[in-house]
Amino acid sequence: MTASTDLSFTILGTGALGGFYGARLQAAGATVRFIARSDAATIARDGLRVDSPLGDLHLDPVEVYRDSDTIPPSDVVCVALKTIQNHRLPTLLRPLVRPGTIILNLQNGLTMEDELAAAFPEARVIAGMCYLCSNKVGPGHIVHLDYGTVSFTPFDEADRACIEPLMQAFTAAGVEVESLPDLHQARWRKLAWNIPFNGLSVLLDADTDRIIADPDARRLAERLMAEVARGAEACGHPFAPDFPERLMRFTERMRPYAPSMRLDYLDKRPLELEYMYRRPLREAERHGVQLPVITALADALAFRDRHNRADG
Numbered sequence: 001m002t003a004s005t006d007l008s009f010t011i012l013g014t015g016a017l018g019g020f021y022g023a024r025l026q027a028a029g030a031t032v033r034f035i036a037r038s039d040a041a042t043i044a045r046d047g048l049r050v051d052s053p054l055g056d057l058h059l060d061p062v063e064v065y066r067d068s069d070t071i072p073p074s075d076v077v078c079v080a081l082k083t084i085q086n087h088r089l090p091t092l093l094r095p096l097v098r099p100g101t102i103i104l105n106l107q108n109g110l111t112m113e114d115e116l117a118a119a120f121p122e123a124r125v126i127a128g129m130c131y132l133c134s135n136k137v138g139p140g141h142i143v144h145l146d147y148g149t150v151s152f153t154p155f156d157e158a159d160r161a162c163i164e165p166l167m168q169a170f171t172a173a174g175v176e177v178e179s180l181p182d183l184h185q186a187r188w189r190k191l192a193w194n195i196p197f198n199g200l201s202v203l204l205d206a207d208t209d210r211i212i213a214d215p216d217a218r219r220l221a222e223r224l225m226a227e228v229a230r231g232a233e234a235c236g237h238p239f240a241p242d243f244p245e246r247l248m249r250f251t252e253r254m255r256p257y258a259p260s261m262r263l264d265y266l267d268k269r270p271l272e273l274e275y276m277y278r279r280p281l282r283e284a285e286r287h288g289v290q291l292p293v294i295t296a297l298a299d300a301l302a303f304r305d306r307h308n309r310a311d312g
């Protein structure tokens with residue numbers, strides 16, 4: 001990795017995603033401040049480990065905080081929590097945001113940037129769609145399996161100039177980057193993978209390789225993806241006709257992967273249903289389109305989620 005960047009970063013949520021990108025940015029010479037929850041003390045004592053085909057990292061020392069109140073200001077605050085925490089973002093981000101701060105949202109789902117821009121009009125809100133396969137396997141320990149490209153796009157076109165320095169920082173950290181023209185289209189394209197594969201991995205109790213190899217499961221994934229395409233089109237962001245097929249081929253080539261929703265389910269944690277399923281369904285409905293297969297999947301997942309946690 002080559003240095004460096006003038007930007008400083010705060011990573012809100014030192015998990016599979018935040019830990020991966022934050023560690024690579026720090027290893028490339030950036031100032032990175034990590035906010036962690038259950039493993040803050042372990043990271044402070046033992047550092048942060050990221051095993052990766054790009055090269056293993058063991059960062060020690062790491063500037064790690066248990067909450068946002070005591071942190072010096074950074075240029076960029078990366079939101080890397082699960083969206084189940086998003087009702088807490090106004091409180092968690094308040095001490096970190098000053099006029100001009102870049103809030104870089106790295107989560108999966110739809111409408112997160114609208115809420116961030118409404119809550120923090122003084123900030124510049126940028127979306128980063130992360131094409132990443134990474135898991136948190138233990139306290140302060142992340143295993144990166146595959147991919148990692150970040151697609152940047154601003155919430156407000158007036159903030160597009162922020163993207164160039166962000167791309168430089170991530171590139172210096174060995175991360176592939178691209179900038180995309182349209183936030184909503186980019187978010188729907190990301191959902192075209194997450195809606196089928198995150199949900200089916202829970203419902204069918206299977207990693208991606210088993211879903212893609214089984215004719216019935218694969219057909220179900222394709223039907224879900226076709227409905228995401230209908231939703232995107234209804235909302236004014238049509239996909240290229242060959243996009244779903246390309247996404248299926250991408251998944252065939254992927255190493256066997258347990259999406260983060262599957263890990264959440266196995267650990268009896270709440271699932272990211274609101275921003276990944278309910279919000280896209282509502283957006284499509286607002287534009288006059290019902291998506292029955294996705295609705296059925298969301299309802300089944302809501303049932304599994306409730307009972308999974310109640311049993312735990």
Ligand SMILES: NC(=O)C1=CN([C@@H]2O[C@H](COP(=O)(O)OP(=O)(O)OC[C@H]3O[C@@H](n4cnc5c(N)ncnc54)[C@H](OP(=O)(O)O)[C@@H]3O)[C@@H](O)[C@H]2O)C=CC1
Pocket residue numbers: 012013014015016017018035036037038039066080081082083085092106107108130131132133134135136260272
């Ligand atoms: N994993 C991946 O490869 C990808 C993930 N995404 C998306 O990225 C987002 C994050 O996912 P992922 O990294 O997998 O999730 P993880 O659960 O691995 O990471 C979330 C981290 O946030 C921490 N956390 C939770 N609440 C707080 C809090 N209040 N203060 C500080 N830290 C907190 C958690 O700590 P604790 O250990 O205490 O729970 C955990 O370490 C999701 O929206 C996901 O869909 C997108 C693309 C790929």
Ligand SMILES: CC(C)(CO)C(=O)C(=O)O
Pocket residue numbers: 108130131132133147193194257259260
């Ligand atoms: C698996 C992958 C790479 C699919 O786009 C991903 O980004 C995710 O899990 O959200």
